């Protein structure tokens with residue numbers, strides 16, 4: 001089983017002295033000041049949490065947007081600070097963005113264009129030329145920050161994260177041709193009929209094809225990407241080796257599902273005193289000892305299907321009144337992109353939906369939905385995960401969904417059931433999860449009933465399967481599997497003779513340094 005030590009060893013053996021740079025929009029640690037005191041907190045989102053474990057093991061430099069109000073008070077003259085703040089093991093280099101850049105690059109292009117389009121919410125997609133120009137400009141700031149780190153170094157390994165930074169590879173390849181460049185696409189890649197809506201589609205693909213390696217969560221995401229390349233750029237795609245050669249440079253598209261530090265979750269979930277806290281949670285919900293506790297943990301986000309999940313619970317309680325006063329669902333919804341009106345409006349709708357259902361069924365101090373629109377730290381989440389008989393993860397579209405994995409890892413007693421949307425990337429990987437279609441609400445309600453009625457032995461067997469899978473397929477193995485093709489020894493399959501790209505550039509960068 002892979003752990004931090006092995007990943008550290010792998011990095012040394014595989015990359016030797018080559019510098020390792022990770023690039024993401026969100027930073028793993030934020031410094032903020034209140035009452036003259038500087039404190040630090042962890043950056044939001046699953047991506048930063050899992051990458052932090054990997055970076056702590058590998059070392060290197062992480063380049064990210066410095067979004068805290070005291071971020072610049074703790075950095076040196078190259079905008080860098082050692083992190084984790086309580087046990088430094090790698091460097092965080094911050095990129096400064098103006099409020100206008102945040103508006104157009106982050107809220108505008110990343111969240112009003114990329115996010116809805118790639119999750120197939122086309123009615124929410126907004127493409128504005130100004131956002132796109134700003135996005136490209138901000139991507140070049142990120143690239144410059146990386147280049148400043150690697151300009152005198154040979155063959156750096158640069159690993160970019162996600163849709164915020166799709167134009168970084170082009171900037172890097174131009175100025176640092178000997179770099180090995182990877183980008184992991186954390187969100188879904190939609191079918192071509194959706195992708196073709198993007199006015200900037202050709203530029204996006206051309207930048208992504210400056211990578212040596214593109215990582216995807218599922219086969220479907222990778223195949224959708226390759227199909228987009230074939231149809232848009234009209235170059236031959238090698239579907240068997242999953243490679244494309246464009247302007248003389250070959251890119252490997254590789255599926256490698258993101259994962260969590262499962263052993264860290266097991267540890268938090270077995271902390272001393274946690275059993276008492278679990279009991280207390282159940283008592284506070286006014287549930288009888290034979291009652292059931294369900295949980296949902298999401299960013300407050302329209303792709304997550306929170307309102308429809310409540311509707312399924314409503315149908316379930318109507319059809320099976322014997323569960324009234326015996327089933328409570330805790331929905332934790334951590335605030336996200338709160339400066340955007342559409343997210344504020346979604347938050348109001350979720351709250352209203354919870355209120356309506358609670359008004360309908362409330363009785364004797366009990367209500368079916370406990371709604372908690374706050375961020376909850378891992379230590380507390382682990383208590384809820386252990387207390388829960390059921391977790392519902394029901395997005396309409398999701399690259400992976402790490403909450404599904406966290407819930408299973410924290411199930412020390414193996415008594416809970418995971419209800420998982422078949423549209424989440426995790427559905428391809430979690431043997432033993434009960435798969436649901438978040439659009440088919442009546443069937444969804446039936447699945448809730450079936451999950452609660454499952455025999456303890458069946459629940460245990462299903463949970464054991466998932467936990468065994470996660471113990472092996474953890475974040476350390478994910479990073480190792482993904483980055484392996486960037487080693488000097490490893491060969492990304494070359495384009496076969498006779499199927500050379502239509503556009504050849506003799507001066508194109510070499511595939512591998």
Ligand code: F6P
Nearest residue numbers: 026045046047048162186187399
């Ligand atoms: O799912 C990919 C991801 O980058 C997550 O890590 C994160 O939760 C989300 O998308 C982006 O969230 P935010 O806009 O708050 O950074």
